[in-house]
Amino acid sequence: MGTIQANMAFQSLTPDLVIDAVEQCGKFSDFRVTELNSYENRVFRVGIEDSSPVIIKFYRPERWLDVQCLEELDILARLHEIGIPVTTPIAVNGTYLQQIKGYRFALFEQVVGRNAEPDNLDHLYQIGESIGQLHQACHDKVVCQRPDLSPSQRIDQAVQQVLTSKLLPIAAQANYLSAVEQAQHVFAEDMADYHSYPKFLIHGDAHVGNILISESAACLIDFDDCRLGIAVEDLWMLMGTQAPEVMSEILEGYGSFMDFDTKQLQLIPLLKLLRHIQYAGWLAQRWQDPAFPKAFPWFGTTDYWQQHIKHIKELCTKH
Numbered sequence: 382m383g384t385i386q387a388n389m390a391f392q393s394l395t396p397d398l399v400i401d402a403v404e405q406c407g408k409f410s411d412f413r414v415t416e417l418n419s420y421e422n423r424v425f426r427v428g429i430e431d432s433s434p435v436i437i438k439f440y441r442p443e444r445w446l447d448v449q450c451l452e453e454l455d456i457l458a459r460l461h462e463i464g465i466p467v468t469t470p471i472a473v474n475g476t477y478l479q480q481i482k483g484y485r486f487a488l489f490e491q492v493v494g495r496n497a498e499p500d501n502l503d504h505l506y507q508i509g510e511s512i513g514q515l516h517q518a519c520h521d522k523v524v525c526q527r528p529d530l531s532p533s534q535r536i537d538q539a540v541q542q543v544l545t546s547k548l549l550p551i552a553a554q555a556n557y558l559s560a561v562e563q564a565q566h567v568f569a570e571d572m573a574d575y576h577s578y579p580k581f582l583i584h585g586d587a588h589v590g591n592i593l594i595s596e597s598a599a600c601l602i603d604f605d606d607c608r609l610g611i612a613v614e615d616l617w618m619l620m621g622t623q624a625p626e627v628m629s630e631i632l633e634g635y636g637s638f639m640d641f642d643t644k645q646l647q648l649i650p651l652l653k654l655l656r657h658i659q660y661a662g663w664l665a666q667r668w669q670d671p672a673f674p675k676a677f678p679w680f681g682t683t684d685y686w687q688q689h690i691k692h693i694k695e696l697c698t699k700h
Contacts, residue, residue: 509634
């Protein structure tokens with residue numbers, strides 16, 4: 382299946398098919414289907430007769446291989462078994478990854494909780510604890526199936542996604558390529574420290590939207606981007622404006638389970654630059670999925686590219 386077909390694949394994912402997938406796994410739906418916030422994949426909460434609802438995640442075609450999806454699900458199951466607060470997959474007939482009509486999917490137990498509040502110090506402490514627990518448990522775990530790309534390779538990948546999409550105006554290409562070349566120079570000069578820190582399994586997309594506050598802990602959800610990385614990559618997006626009290630609460634909670642070298646905080650400006658470039662690449666790659674133009678109508682405009690290029694250059698000077 383090519384990229385265009387992959388981006389259009391969810392068009393045939395109807396509520397009836399979602400229910401059929403759940404009932405294929407031995408659950409009896411009460412026909413309540415609620416789509417949850419997810420763009421890369423499709424995620425639904427499905428009501429179950431005389432039981433708690435389940436969460437069903439349909440993987441985007443071509444995003445990951447079967448072995449990569451299974452690895453993510455197996456890791457989550459093992460983490461749950463040792464008490465790490467993560468979303469929990471449900472095994473069906475001895476496996477977590479299922480298929481229906483060409484779609485790959487997995488069932489998860491519903492996490493009962495509320496959204497994390499980025500300015501709630503108690504929440505931030507709990508979040509730090511949960512990420513510390515995750516890193517402690519995974520410090521010696523190697524993710525063999527996920528690509529281990531350097532920051533420079535991730536920039537190259539994003540640039541190719543933008544150029545292939547044809548969404549970048551020809552008149553802006555020279556400025557864009559000049560800006561990302563400047564970014565590559567910044568990484569070449571300043572990322573030696575990045576490679577000196579230990580790498581282990583990280584969540585990979587740890588922001589408040591992927592954390593739910595339950596009665597007992599901050600539960601980490603959506604491990605679709607889990608990979609090898611360094612500790613600060615799972616912390617910096619949660620620090621927001623990096624106000625002292627915010628950083629203090631997160632790091633204090635984290636330190637309850639895992640030591641943290643505060644020198645890694647110096648990498649945050651570079652990680653912001655990397656995410657800014659990658660985010661544009663992701664949107665460009667997925668633009669033919671009808672959900673993306675509806676959700677991000679500002680993307681791809683002349684004004685967007687002007688501001689995007691300007692921001693890359695500004696971030697390069699702030700590193």
